[in-house]
Amino acid sequence: MQNRELIFEYPTVYLIYDKLGSGRSSNDPKFKVYVGETNDISRRTRQHLKDTGKSRMDWKALNESHNSQMIAIGDYYFNKSLTLDIENKLMMYLLSAESVTQLNNRRSNPQRKYFMSDQFENVLEGVWQTLRKKGLRFPRKNQKLKILRCSKHRLSIL
Numbered sequence: 001m002q003n004r005e006l007i008f009e010y011p012t013v014y015l016i017y018d019k020l021g022s023g024r025s026s027n028d029p030k031f032k033v034y035v036g037e038t039n040d041i042s043r044r045t046r047q048h049l050k051d052t053g054k055s056r057m058d059w060k061a062l063n064e065s066h067n068s069q070m071i072a073i074g075d076y077y078f079n080k081s082l083t084l085d086i087e088n089k090l091m092m093y094l095l096s097a098e099s100v101t102q103l104n105n106r107r108s109n110p111q112r113k114y115f116m117s118d119q120f121e122n123v124l125e126g127v128w129q130t131l132r133k134k135g136l137r138f139p140r141k142n143q144k145l146k147i148l149r150c151s152k153h154r155l156s157i158l
Contacts, residue, residue: 003016012037012078013127013154014037014045015035016048018033019059020101020102033100033103038083077116086120086123086127
């Protein structure tokens with residue numbers, strides 16, 4: 001399976017973030033973050049940039065910032081319910097992160113039982129640990145798009 005197919009043909013979870021400045025030291029950056037999920041990352045990204053940038057100030061700021069970046073997470077095991085649960089849990093984790101000063105997502109949508117729900121915690125742990133290893137306290141400058149692939153609960157950067 002091609003990396004492109006994982007992101008553009010399967011459900012994905014994505015983070016868009018903007019470095020706001022530093023806290024007490026330059027090693028203590030602060031971020032504004034949006035977490036989302038979609039079945040069509042191309043359409044959803046265009047929709048965010050075109051439609052919501054006009055009506056929502058948070059999207060307008062992300063759109064106009066030179067520091068905003070996007071990470072897309074995809075896997076052939078992902079289904080709509082699993083990506084909704086990953087989105088929800090990432091929002092909770094990020095709300096507790098000291099480096100995140102603003103989280104822009106206005107909904108939660110916890111799921112019940114679904115295919116792979118018994119593996120959710122393992123998949124989520126792999127997602128979270130990989131994001132942390134890549135600096136999701138947050139990623140380095142000039143990383144515009146990272147594609148993450150999860151396979152049997154192991155993630156790799158592609």
